[in-house]
Amino acid sequence: MCRVRRMPIPMIRLPRAFFSALLFVVLLGPLSAQSPDSLISAKDLLNLKQLGAPAISPDGTRVVYTVRSIEESTANPGEYAYRTRIWMIPLDGIGGPRQLTRGDGSASFPVWHPSGDRIAFVRFEKSVPQIWVLPLGPGGEAFRITAIPNGATHPRWSPDGTKLLFSSTLTLSEVRDEFAQSPNAQTLSAWPDERPGRPKPSHDTATSASDKNETARLNGTREAERRWLDRREAAGNPRVLTRLEFIGDSDLAPEEEFTHLYVAPAEENAAAQLLTPGFLSADGAEWVNLPDGPRVVFSAESPGEIHPDRVLDRALWSVGLDGAAPRTILYTPNFAYTRPTASPDARTIAFLSDDLSLNSYGQTQLGVIAGDGTNRKILTAKIDRNVSRPKWSADGTQVYFTATANGGHPLFRVRADGSADPEVLTGVTNAIRAYDIGATHGIVVLSQAANPYELHRLTLATKEYRLITAHNSEWLRTKSISVPVRRQLTLSDNTKIDSWLIKPTFLEPGKKYPLLVAIHGGPHAMWGPTDAGMWHEFQFFASRGYGILFCNPRGSSGYGQEFQKGSFQNWGPGPASDVLAATDQACTEPWVDKEKLVLSGGSYGGYLAAWIVGHDKRFKAAVAQRGIYDLATFFGEGSAWRLVPYHFGGYPWQPFVRRLLDAQSPLSHAEHIVTPLLIEHGDNDRRTGTAQSEMLFRALKVLNRPVEYVRYPNATHELSRSGDPAQRIDRLLRFDEFFRRFIGE
Incomplete structure (x- = not known):
């Protein structure tokens, strides 16, 4: 059985009405003798299963869900790929789970038909998703509903079960072509093209037999030259950038994309009807029933003729099946309304609300509104936390949701009429x-300190869990786990900091061990004792004989708006002092070797790791992963560039802001970095950009400091979470080897 260390159970510091929570810890059996096989290894990443998308059948007896695993190629041993399958299990767990989908293509987004006799789902074929339906009776065989060239995803059954709503993403050129074939083609003139002084590209960009002659006449008319340029641009050579959001997370993004909604009969190879033509990008669509018939509610850009790159507002829209244009049902300037979720009778919509004027420091709220746009109310005004994932109770009287809170992700519920505080x-x-x-x-996918992903049944009346799957608990049965212990610290300015300390998996009395201090990204992220994303990494280092310390410094989410705003114009000094104070506290443990401290962080955590070693010399080695090291450069090369105006109050060309950006850039303090530093980045990581890591590496090389630079081919900012499994294993082993060089082990 898994061996775990007991930890105190922390309460969420919320209003008294919330203190009725019942907290549970699963402890998995007796301790056993140490053996190499019981240690979590880097290769155990390949055993880890990620569960998601649970959905209870209409009759409440069954659950479908997804399992994402890493599979080794039979043709090319040593090469690995992610595969997602759909499984089903009785809600009581009796009889165990049954796998519903197989094959090389992944399957996801399972949704029940109202009758409960079939599911719709998304199957990927050659990387293109399409909607399929699987009858669940004897001999049932899946059949495909859509054959959309760009793919189809996010299926939703109509309330009567006769139609499927889904989405597909088109480029700007495809939207133009779509309009050219529609009676609304005249509305093309409303598109806010941002190309200064240049006519829009002609629609006639296809290669033709006359191209050679036209090329020979390039010194002819201006019209012929422009037509030639348009054809080259349409072929992607060169890529011409005119938009504000010209960088995606993994590549340049020269052309806008729009997610459109379609509806199709639930029949094999059905013809689809376009619901949202034009320059709206729809998200989170749901069916509603109104007196004038069924409609679809969705979230999209707010109304207007401003280029969508410059529109952050999101409105709730409604569209019918009669071909009429969509209309807004909820819009407020400087607000984003997202995640519409229909009540069981499809007459009321729950939604999430963000006040954009607070520049990412505001806390997401939950609201409800009638399907026709009337009777709006906010239900979570008394919770100073970011809420997410709304779902209705079966009787439509309550809305459930989760929230980031004090290092965890609790489940709440609130009455839909607003008559009581959330519970x-x-x-x-x-x-x-x-x-x-x-x-x-x-039914919940539960993350616990002893097991990052497993399915549990939750009894709503008693708030008790019951484990019903063993996708991870089976292989973890013989593994030894070290559980985080919560620690709290009040600083001299009265800032309260939560941290967690993980002991080495096997701790010998009287022996001292190195301590790895890990820093999360964001800066508005949050870690806690059940963080599934870091579970394997932390357990790997604990099994290698490290203690691990992580904390939520000021700027982290989960502690309210004021705490989150603590990093405003203060990315470096304040959060660094919090991390170092938590480190000082951890060093009072008798097993911590204060001469063997190492440091690691990713994204914003990479920034803060580099900042800390530029101002403090206690660490023997540090790893800065996919970080930000020159804030002014990040403004230009990172897809997450809005962090600069949001978190520093302006732009690099404004003198005060530029001085602040320079002062708080780790590159500006490179001369003071003497700690051995490993800088890691993915070749295709454009969320933070690679030029800054190159600049920091070059600076430290010129200064003749101990520095190493690791670049992972084809890797993006998601390397540590969903990147190539072999690269993920490589980075863990590489970090461990780098640390041991300098702590003398």
Whole structure:
């Protein structure tokens, strides 16, 4: 059985009405003798299963869900790929789970038909997703509904079960072509093209037999030259950039994309009807029933003729099946309304609300509104936390949701009429990763310190869990796990900091061990004792004989708006002092070797790791992953560039802001970095950009400092979470080897 260390169960510091939460910790059996096989290894990443998308059947007896695993290629041993399958299990767990989909293509987004006799889902074929339906009776065989060239995803059954709503993403050129074939073609003139002084490219960009002659006449008319240039641009050589959001997360993004909604009969190879033509990009669509018939509610850019790159507002829209244009049902300037979720009778919509004027420091709220746009109310005004994932109770009287809170992801519920304060159902020792709600029970993907992903049944009346799957617990049965212990610290300015300390998996009395201090990204991210994304990494280092310390410094989410705003114009000094104070506290443990401290962080955590070693020399070695090291350069090369105006109050060309950006850039303090530093980045990481890591590496090489630079081919900013499995294993082993060089082991 898994061996775990007991930890105190922390309560969420919320209003008294929330203190009714019942907190549970699963402890997995007796301790056993140490053996190499019981240690979590880097290769155990390949054993880890990620569960998601649970959905309870309409009759409340079954659950479908997804399992994402890493599979080795039979043709090319040593090469690995992610595969997602759909599984089904009785809600009571009796009889165990059954795998529903197989094959090389992944399957995801399972949704129940109202009758409960079939599911719709998304299957990927040659990387293109399409909607399929799988009958669940004897001999049922899946059949394909869509054959959309760009793919189809996010299926939703109509309330009567006769139609499927889905989405597909088109480029600007494809939207133009779509318009050219529609009676609304005249509305093309409303498109806010941002190409200064240049006519829009002609629609006639296809290669023709006359191209050679036209090329020979390039010194002819201006019209012929422009037509030649348009054809070259349409072929992607060169890529011409005119938009504000010209950088994506992994490549340049010269052309805008729009997600459109379609509806199709639930029949094999059905013809689809376009619901949202034009320059709206729809998200989170749901069916509603109104007196004038069924409609679809979705979130999209706010109304207007401003280029969508410059529009951050999101409105709720409604569209019918009669071909009429969509209309807004909820719009407020400087607000984003997202995640519309229909009530069981499809007459009321729950939604999420963000005040954009607060520049990412505001806390996401939950609201409800009638399907026709009337009777709006906010339900979570008393919770100073970011809420997410709304779902309705089976009787439509309550809305469930999760929130980031004090290092955890608890589950809440609130009455839909707003007549009572929200009630918290779970605590931070059991993080809810995904869930669904039935009449008497819920189904949750639970992340615990001893197991990062497993399916549990939640009894709504008693708030008790029951484990019903063993996708990870089976292989973890013989593994030894070290559980985080919460620590709290009050600083001299009265800032309160949560941290967690993980002991080495096997701790010998009287022996001292190195301590790895890990820093999360964001800066508005949050870690806690059940963080599934870091579970394997932390357990790997604990098994290698490290203690691990992580904390939520000022700027982290999960502690309210004021705490989150603590990093405004203060990316370096304040959060660094919090991390170092937590480190000082951890060093009072008798098993911590204060002469063997190492440091690591990713994204914003990479920034803060580099900042700390530029101002403090206690660490023997440090790793800065996919970080930001020159803030002014990041403004130009990173897809997350809005962090600069949001978090520093302006732009690099403004003198005060530029001085602040320079002062708080780790590159500006490179001369003071003497700690051995490993800089890691992915070749295709454009969220933060690679030029800054090159600049920091070059600076430290010129200064003749101990520095190494690791670049992973084809890797993006998601390397540590969903990147190539072999690269993920490589980075863990590489970090461990780098640390041991300098701590003398």
